[in-house]
Amino acid sequence: MDDYGAQLKVGMMFRNRDSFKQHIAMFAIAKKFCYCSVKSDPSMMILKCISSTCPWRVYATKLKDSEVFEMLAIPCSHAIAAALKAKINVEELVIDEYKLDSLNRAYEGIILPESASPVGVGMPSIVSDL
Template sequence: MTESVILDVAYEGDDLFVGRVFKNKHDCKVKIVVHAINRRFSYKNERSNYDLVVVRCVPDACPWRAYVARMEDSEYFQVRTATLVHSCPVDVRSQFHHQATTSVISEIMRSRYAGSGRGPNPIGVIRAMLQEHSVNMSYWKAWRARELAIESVKGSDADSYSLPAYLHLLKAANSGTVASI
């Protein structure tokens, strides 16, 4: 059981299916948004609490729905039941780009800021989101998403000046070292 959970968690695609496992609730919510953006539909949170996420398509008549619950004694969330077909007209689903918040865009773009490269500038983020996900956004939204992506990959500027943490690591690595502020 544990091995299958680990394999499911390693899957980074945007497909939803019964049995799909997410790393945590945040990962679950981001992957559902990316799923909706890529399939060009809007959904709303029907219910969400510490142990549960229930989402459904915006039109009440549409059967699309996903029920995701926390797995016992873990941070993992698993899709328990899902109806993944739409019966609503395409024009009703056209507001999908509203779900592309700065935090979601930063999660999508995060891999582009890993490593030693600088990653795309805000104009590059706008172009990438438009080409890959058909989402148009303002320069400000792209700039903020870029900053969040860089911070999640490389840490914040304030964190890099955390002297007490550095002194603790210095003492731990070199026994007998005395360091104080």
């Protein structure tokens, strides 16, 4: 826990609130941007980029009965831009639980594809190719 280098991913765990804040500060320095706190209390933090045109935000919350903070969401254009500049495959930034293979295994037998498309409604190729 905590030794993530200059990366952010949903599901990251930090020993405590201060550890989370320190990691975000180091990430911002490494990616060369500034952020501010939108909302902060002892159990959660919402941070955002200071640029009014940038959508970057990060959400973290304290786990129940623990000091551990978990990162919940990162709609992060900075990470994508930095990855593309560094010639990193953007899909590598997605944790395994959100990759198609993992989702297919998780829902196998629960959600079944329809055998035929309803009349007058075409099935998108992204669905039919699965």
